[in-house]
Amino acid sequence: MRRWLALGGAVFVALALSGCGPQKAVRAPCPSGKVCLEMGLGAEVNSIDPNKITGAWEDQVVGDLMIGLVQSDMNGKPIPGMATRWDVSADGLKWTFHLRDAQWSDGAPVTADDFVYSLQRILKPETASEFAALLYVFKNAEAVNQGKAPPSAVGVRAINARTVEYTLEHPAPYLLELAKHQTMYPVPKHVVEKLGDQWLRPGNYVSNGPYKLVSWKLGDRIVSDKNPLFWEADQVCIDRVNYYPTEDRISGERQVKSGSLDTNTPLNPNRVAFLKTDMPGYVRTAPMLGTTYFAFNTSLPKFQDKRVRQALSMSIDREFITAKVRNNGEPPAYNFVPPGIANYVPPPPPAWAAWPYEKRVAEAKRLLAAAGYGPKNPLKFEFTFRGYDPTGMYAAVQADWRKMGVEATLIATETQIAYQQMRIRDFEFGDVAWVADYNDAMNFLYLLQSKTGGMNYSDYNNPTYDALLAQADNERNLVKRAAILQRAEKLMLDDVVVVPFYSYVSTSVTNPRVTGFASNVDDKHRVRYMCFKDAKPSRAAGPAPKG
Amino acid sequence: MSAASPLVPGSRSGAKTMEAVAGRSLWEDALRRLLRNQAAVAGMVVLGLLILAAVFGPALLPFDYDDVIKTDVYARPLQAGHLLGADYIGRDLLARTIVGLRVSLGIGIVATLVSLIIGVAWGATAGFIGGRVDEVMMRIVDILFALPFVFFVILLMVTFGRNIFLIFLAIGAVEWLTMARIVRGQTMSLKQAEFVEAARAAGVPRSGIIFRHIVPNLLGPVAVYVTLTIPGVILTESFLSFIGMGVQEPLTSLGTLISNGAANMELATWLIIFPSLAMVIMLMCFNFIGDGLRDAIDPKDR
Numbered sequence: 066m067r068r069w070l071a072l073g074g075a076v077f078v079a080l081a082l083s084g085c086g087p088q089k090a091v092r093a094p095c096p097s098g099k100v101c102l103e104m105g106l107g108a109e110v111n112s113i114d115p116n117k118i119t120g121a122w123e124d125q126v127v128g129d130l131m132i133g134l135v136q137s138d139m140n141g142k143p144i145p146g147m148a149t150r151w152d153v154s155a156d157g158l159k160w161t162f163h164l165r166d167a168q169w170s171d172g173a174p175v176t177a178d179d180f181v182y183s184l185q186r187i188l189k190p191e192t193a194s195e196f197a198a199l200l201y202v203f204k205n206a207e208a209v210n211q212g213k214a215p216p217s218a219v220g221v222r223a224i225n226a227r228t229v230e231y232t233l234e235h236p237a238p239y240l241l242e243l244a245k246h247q248t249m250y251p252v253p254k255h256v257v258e259k260l261g262d263q264w265l266r267p268g269n270y271v272s273n274g275p276y277k278l279v280s281w282k283l284g285d286r287i288v289s290d291k292n293p294l295f296w297e298a299d300q301v302c303i304d305r306v307n308y309y310p311t312e313d314r315i316s317g318e319r320q321v322k323s324g325s326l327d328t329n330t331p332l333n334p335n336r337v338a339f340l341k342t343d344m345p346g347y348v349r350t351a352p353m354l355g356t357t358y359f360a361f362n363t364s365l366p367k368f369q370d371k372r373v374r375q376a377l378s379m380s381i382d383r384e385f386i387t388a389k390v391r392n393n394g395e396p397p398a399y400n401f402v403p404p405g406i407a408n409y410v411p412p413p414p415p416a417w418a419a420w421p422y423e424k425r426v427a428e429a430k431r432l433l434a435a436a437g438y439g440p441k442n443p444l445k446f447e448f449t450f451r452g453y454d455p456t457g458m459y460a461a462v463q464a465d466w467r468k469m470g471v472e473a474t475l476i477a478t479e480t481q482i483a484y485q486q487m488r489i490r491d492f493e494f495g496d497v498a499w500v501a502d503y504n505d506a507m508n509f510l511y512l513l514q515s516k517t518g519g520m521n522y523s524d525y526n527n528p529t530y531d532a533l534l535a536q537a538d539n540e541r542n543l544v545k546r547a548a549i550l551q552r553a554e555k556l557m558l559d560d561v562v563v564v565p566f567y568s569y570v571s572t573s574v575t576n577p578r579v580t581g582f583a584s585n586v587d588d589k590h591r592v593r594y595m596c597f598k599d600a601k602p603s604r605a606a607g608p609a610p611k612g
Numbered sequence: 613m614s615a616a617s618p619l620v621p622g623s624r625s626g627a628k629t630m631e632a633v634a635g636r637s638l639w640e641d642a643l644r645r646l647l648r649n650q651a652a653v654a655g656m657v658v659l660g661l662l663i664l665a666a667v668f669g670p671a672l673l674p675f676d677y678d679d680v681i682k683t684d685v686y687a688r689p690l691q692a693g694h695l696l697g698a699d700y701i702g703r704d705l706l707a708r709t710i711v712g713l714r715v716s717l718g719i720g721i722v723a724t725l726v727s728l729i730i731g732v733a734w735g736a737t738a739g740f741i742g743g744r745v746d747e748v749m750m751r752i753v754d755i756l757f758a759l760p761f762v763f764f765v766i767l768l769m770v771t772f773g774r775n776i777f778l779i780f781l782a783i784g785a786v787e788w789l790t791m792a793r794i795v796r797g798q799t800m801s802l803k804q805a806e807f808v809e810a811a812r813a814a815g816v817p818r819s820g821i822i823f824r825h826i827v828p829n830l831l832g833p834v835a836v837y838v839t840l841t842i843p844g845v846i847l848t849e850s851f852l853s854f855i856g857m858g859v860q861e862p863l864t865s866l867g868t869l870i871s872n873g874a875a876n877m878e879l880a881t882w883l884i885i886f887p888s889l890a891m892v893i894m895l896m897c898f899n900f901i902g903d904g905l906r907d908a909i910d911p912k913d914r
Contacts, residue, residue, distance in 0.1 A: 067871070317876075335700060339879050389685045390701055455875035457701040460861040464680035464701070537689045 090324030093286070100306040100600045102579070102592060105311035105320065105329030111286060112276070114265055116187040119195050121500070121588065124247045126287055126308050130591045131250040134162045134180070134229075135241055141504075141585030145274065147175060147251065157236030157541045160370050164227045164485035168294045169253050170277040177223035179251040179273075185209070185216035186257070187248055196248045199502050201349035202240070204232040215550045235538040238408065238546065239505035245587075246503050275301045276592040281514040284310065288292040290591075302581075302596035316438065321347065321574045328582065328590075330573035335456045337393035337572060346577040349395050351584030354501035355569030356403050356509065360522035361562070362493050367444060372436040374561040376429035379417050379492075382465050390458045398565035402509045402554055405586045408543045409506040430469050440470055448473040449487070450496040451480040486517040499524060501568065506550045510534060513557055525562040569572070645908040651836035652904025659897040662890075675704035677711040677861035686880050700870070708864055709887050713894065715865040719780055719849045720842040726784025728838055731791025734831065736822050738792070739799025751798065753789050761786055761848075765857055772871030777859055783845050790807075795836055797828050830912040832909035843895045866891045 095101035106122040119582050128137075136146035148162035150299070167175045187194045189208045201207045204220025220232030243249065253271040254262045263269055270278040275298065276289035287308040291301050309326065311317035317329035318336070322344055331338065332348070340346050361368040368374060383397030396404065398412035417425055438444040450459045454477065461472050472496065478486065487495045501508050511517060514534055515526040533553035540546040557563075571588035581594035646652055670677065674693065677710030680701050684691075689705075696705040738749035765782050772778055772904035802808065803826065811821050850867015852858035859865050866887050 333875065335876065335879065343878070385682050389682065440749055454861075455700075457861075458701065458874070460678075461680055461701040463862060464678060467678070477860065 077335045081530040083457070091129070092325055093307045095305065100302060100597065101305040101307065102303045102328075102595060103307050103309070103326045104592070105309050105317045105326045107311055107314065107317065107330050108306070109284065109310040110281075110310065112265070113270070113281065113287075115247055115252055115517045116183060116192055116194055118247055121309075126289070127247060127250065128274075128589065129276045129289060129306065130270075130278060131247075131272050132274040133244055133246075133249045134164075135244045135583075137245050137587065137589045137591060139581060139583040139585075139591075141589055143588040145246050147180075157238075158233050160231045160233070160240055161224070162229050162231075164229065164298065165267070166227070167273060169256075169273050169294050170292045170294055171253075171256070171271045172294065173253065173255055173271075174226070175251060175273050176226045176254075177229035178226070179254050180229045181221050181223050182254040182257070183250065183252045184221045185219055186252060188219055189216050196502070199243070199246070199248055200245070202233055202235070202237045204234050206234075234540045237538075238541065239503055239507065239542055242348050242407070242505055250501075275591075277308060279305075283347070286310075298594075301593050302600060303592050306592050318574050321576060324576070324579075327579050328573055328575040330571070332393070332572040332574065333455060334391040334393040334395070334572070340574060344574060347574045348572070349575050349582070349584060350570045350572050351570040351587055351588070352396075352403075352405050353569040353588045354403050354405060354504060354586050355498060356398055356401060357496070357498045357566045357569070358398070358401065359564040359566060360487065360495050360497055361465070361564075362490055362495075362522075363524050363562075364490060365493060367446065368494070370436045371561055372432040372445065373438070374564070375469070376432040376469070377466065378561055378564040379425045379432075380429040380465050380469055380471075381424055381564065381566070383567060384422075386458050386461055388454050390461055391567070392574060393398075393568045393570060395570045398568045400554065400558065401513075401563060402550075402563050403501075403568040406501070406506050406509075407504045409547050410551055412551050412558065415558065426465075426469060433469060433471070434486065438470070443470050443472050445472045446493040447476055448472070448494045448496070449476045449483055449492045450479050451478065451483045451498075453477060489524050490522075490524075495522060496566075498569075506547070506554070507534070507537065510550060510553055510557070513562060523562045527556065527558065527560065530556055617885070633802025637841055640907040646904050648903040651900040652908075655897040655900030655904070657895060658748060659901065662894055662897070663717065664715060666711055666717050669710040670714070673704070673707045673710070674807065675707045676862035677703065677707040679703060679707075688880075689882050696736065696886045697880065700876055700880070701885055703862075705882060705886060709866075709890050710867060711862045712866040712869045712887060713803070713890055714892075715776075715859055715863065715868065716849065717894070719783065719865070720846045722780045723784035723787060723845045723849075724838055724841045726781065727787035727791050727841060728834070729788075730785070731788035732795050732820070732827060733845075734788065734833060735792035735797075736799050736826055740822050740826060742800070742803075746796070750793075756786075757789050762857075765852060767871045769857060776859055779849060779852060783848050783852075787841055787845060791834070791837060791841070792835060797831055798833055799826055802826050802829055830897050832906070834908065836902050836906040839898050839905060842898050846891075846895070866894075 092103060093101065095342055104125070106245065108120060108122045110126055111120070112118050113130070114125060115127050115131050118124060118127055125556055132146045134146055134151070135143040138144045147167060149165045149166050151160060151162045164175065164177060169175055171263070173462055184200065184203065186192055186330050188197055188200060188206055190210060190212045191493055197210045201210070204580040205214050205218045206220070209215040209219045222230055224230050229539065237243070249493070251273060256269065256271045257481055260269055264271070267278050267280045267324075272278065272292060275292055275295045277292040279288040279290050281287045289306045289308070291304050292300060294299065311326070311329050314331065314333050317326065318332065318340065320326040321329050334450075337348060337350060361374055387395050387397045400411050401416040402411055403408060404411065417428065433439070433444060448459065448463065459475055463475055466473050473478040486492050487497065499509060499512060512535065513521055513523070513525040513530065515521065515531050530553055533556070537546050537553070540549060571584070575582050578597050578599055580596045582590050583594070623914045673757070674858065680703055681698065682702055684698040686700060686703040688851065689695065689697040691697065694704050694706065698704055734749060734753070738746045745782065764786065768778055768782050808821060808825055811825050816824070846866065849858055849865055850871065853865055853868040859868060869887035870884060870891060873887055877884045
């Protein structure tokens with residue numbers, strides 16, 4: 066009986082919630098005379114150690130605390146950070162960065178040693194950084210990360226306290242893009258060596274960026290205050306940032322609407338159109354460097370047949386899904402590398418992408434029939450997709466295939482478990498997303514290299530492709546390099562090893578009062594650039610905006 | 613007190629001699645009382661209609677539940693021939709609600725049946741034999757109770773693979789625990805009754821006493837509990853579907869429809885209203901019938 070009541074109650078609450086009226090803004094208390102920003106991160110922060118973080122929401126917090134050799138400007142472009150200038154050797158293998166005279170938030174100077182220490186620490190096998198492989202461009206980094214060489218062997222050294230030199234395995238024209246990434250932030254050697262993991266506690270945590278950590282309560286919020294020792298502290302408007310783990314996206318939207326939060330990301334895709342009318346001026350969407358794609362388990366005979374893979378890719382009505390089902394401005398993807406990647410010219414999409422959908426289906430049917438699949442012998446497979454899907458897009462894909470007689474069984478799988486299963490190839494057909502770590506086509510194309518291993522979900526193994534990528538690694542001319550990478554992508558797309566589905570857009574609801582929140586392809590929004598339209602600079606003792 | 617009014621089949625022969633005078637068995641009495649309960653009768657009629665719709669509805673509708681009509685995304689009720697509108701990828705909501713009803717009812721009834729069979733046999737045996745056997749059997753129930761349900765379902769999935777039939781089984785296999793406890797308690801009080809003593813004295817074997825004398829007397833509380841279990845099971849199924857272990861797209865259940873409707877409710881209110889209505893009506897029917905049955909069978913309430 067009690068259960069029954071609970072059920073009735075749940076239904077009632079669900080109905081009641083749908084009609085909830087305007088809510089009162091409850092903002093965190095803000096010290097008088099200060100400007101406070103309330104930011105929803107969309108997920109719980111697991112770490113604030115620059116060498117250990119993985120999520121973009123974690124970098125939102127850490128990227129406001131730490132500054133690497135270069136930093137992102139408002140539009141995501143690399144601009145001088147800790148380094149004021151840098152030189153590259155003629156062969157492109159040695160990068161020398163000259164550091165500015167700057168301090169950690171405890172007053173200690175930021176030195177070249179902090180950068181050397183950070184790179185050695187992130188590569189140490191004991192650190193178990195999930196992103197270490199990104200740094201294999203540095204000399205001996207791979208060997209260090211695999212425990213085959215001591216951390217001191219990695220290609221980085223302090224020439225003097227203010228000069229740090231990196232040695233690379235191969236020329237990397239994208240090094241400045243990589244230097245923006247969280248894996249390249251310095252860590253305060255003097256604190257980490259003394260306190261070990263305790264350095265992450267508020268009170269111990271020392272930063273070199275525009276903010277310093279005040280408190281961190283799991284499940285509640287992280288608080289950062291302006292760092293008065295930051296060299297451009299006088300240009301930072303927001304005095305305090307409260308970061309919230311808004312796991313429930315819809316409640317996050319409502320908090321922005323009511324004014325409890327100033328910004329929240331991301332949005333459920335199919336709500337973007339609705340929110341644009343419900344909260345005019347709040348919704349921000351911008352192209353972002355990410356691709357959602359499908360991978361085949363090519364150890365299965367049915368997916369070894371290229372005709373089958375081609376038919377499945379061809380018959381997905383991407384336009385219907387992006388325009389009607391997701392409906393948030395994401396472009397349908399026919400290429401693997403998303404639009405907007407720097408120094409790259411994408412290959413033309415396959416010819417069939419321009420065909421009318423009916424023609425694509427007819428051709429797909431023909432291909433399937435040629436591969437021996439038809440009404441008597443339907444193609445059957447399991448389609449593992451990530452998480453719970455309120456948009457119904459996977460069901461729409463499934464329906465597209467069903468019309469051709471393909472029987473795909475949808476299996477909703479918790480995101481982390483889905484990736485785990487795919488890494489060990491415990492899947493048949495799977496759904497994956499990849500978001501750029503740094504703005505370069507190589508960051509996408511390396512996923513399908515034969516030596517990538519676990520994350521090469523389709524086990525693509527084409528020596529020509531591998532050779533092209535190796536060739537690109539050694540090419541210093543950006544235009545020639547782009548042409549090589551383009552050939553590689555074309556080759557891989559012609560082999561239909563993955564099914565590109567759609568490219569990303571970043572989405573957030575942000576109060577129009579907030580300034581300095583610019584859209585960029587990295588989806589990086591540093592609080593140091595933000596302010597409120599009606600806020601007086603904090604140096605003047607004017608009243609803070611309501612809150 | 614139920615022990616004082618035996619419903620053993622044997623009593624019917626005793627009533628036969630009185631046929632000329634009364635001619636009404638206790639079951640008939642109960643049925644009359646049930647039929648006099650307007651809420652219960654209404655519940656039965658509506659539930660009957662729902663079952664008919666769930667069984668024959670899909671065949672009569674112009675749309676298939678899994679038919680994606682790309683021009684009808686978020687069609688409003690009555691628009692483009694969709695009586696209740698269409699969902700976020702253009703599937704007819706009426707067809708989906710009816711299929712959801714079918715799945716939810718199916719799971720509710722089958723899982724409850726499984727729980728009924730295991731629970732009654734287990735509880736009656738434990739309660740009647742008593743002593744050490746009872747101890748062991750009830751501790752097994754305690755252990756199973758302590759096993760987290762989701763963990764159990766995952767174990768089943770890993771061992772046997774994903775299958776809608778497994779969900780029926782899994783839920784039934786967990787729901788019988790409460791049933792076993794209720795039945796055991798009833799049995800323990802029943803076995804002190806005179807008619808059980810009599811049967812024992814007459815040399816009826818244990819199994820005979822359990823299944824011919826005790827189980828029929830349990831029917832009152834069991835019937836009530838069953839009508840209340842069905843909604844519980846339906847709720848459990850929607851929970852499982854929500855975390856991705858229940859029915860999978862394009863198949864649906866009322867719970868899945870409601871949770872997807874809730875995610876889209878500001879865009880399309882009809883996606884949550886109609887499946888919720890179907891769920892509420894169905895659950896109310898079960899509850900009215902359960903209440904009616906309890907009132908009708910409980911001899912105290914004459």
